[in-house]
Amino acid sequence: MHHYKLVIFDWDGTLMDSVDRIVFSMQASAIALSLEPPCYQQAKQIIGLSLPKAIKTLFPSLHEAQIQQFTEQYKHQYVEVNTTPTPLFNDALELLVNLKKENKLLAVATGKARAGLQRVWQASDTEHFFHASRCADESISKPDPDMINSLLKELNIQKHEAVMIGDTSFDLEMAQRAGVDSIGVTYGVHDNEVLSKFQPRAIVDSLAELHQLLLNTAVKL
Template structure:
């Protein structure tokens, strides 16, 4: 009898990859290019997880649409140009590769990503860290509405044929938790990203991890509880 397949979908920035320095630097460059005052670092990081258009609108809602579009293009250009700077490196968070190795060897687990990045940006990040082969589904802001809309997660479930009850979203922002809840999937937060742990819990996280070593046990706990629910149960 084949194993019951489960799906684990990861956010990227703030969950797998520590991209905060690059994001802040690129945003500052974009604002400088258009004569706008730089925003506090915490404010910029608060929008990580949204698609770029949604993030710019959230940061400067008072700015008109033509200028927001220019800021978006300037950010993209700055992000590309700044990739070569060593002081803006985007390292993996501790335990990422080991965790993905462990999960990918399980015959009952498939892995995916749902991120506010573009497909181009995501693929560059994954290839830079040699992570691409771990994931069977890649969902980005190119393919669906921005988080917290559930469509990215729904697409991942459709592509893999896995039900919400067997799907867990792992992320560092309230947008991730809200997306999972809207898709009727489970959510686990991580405390090394860009939103405070208590906000993740308030937004629907079943638990908030303090290191990747706790992920596999947390997943098994969720799926054990799901398996114990009688058919037709709530």
């Protein structure tokens, strides 16, 4: 897989171990607004969508004003109340360093809002690795291919020169709809069975395995 010029990463559940904090913040937001909180698995399954779309999926009866209220409550819970650590996954930094050494273009396509991505970039000191990014509040939510299509256009990359890395069906469906290759990772949100439905080039169980796949020319798919 040495031929890709552009590697597009999802963020939550792919590079950063933030699933628990997202789930707990979603549950706390529901309780604060006197709604029945989703169970852990229910809340986990919507990670990757834009926040309004995720809220609408979990609480389909809410109208727009309530969704906006929930959005503000979630931001409060995630940023100011919840203290669950959100470290980079083991081997994430090494992977980014070595991809950069190989002169790969790196990008992020995330369900986070721009302010959220900037905050975690600053906390993890990783912004300098990435040539471009797309966030949910400035693009159409996954699994629409808008994020990938606009990244390809900005970076002047052809579809066959790019690969999308993600831990959810939303990431892989987005790639499939954009006509680019994808690699699924199972250590985040969705498992092998769910990810395989979108015909990724590979599915890996760790970032170490992904590192070998992307940078070791001896690995063949």
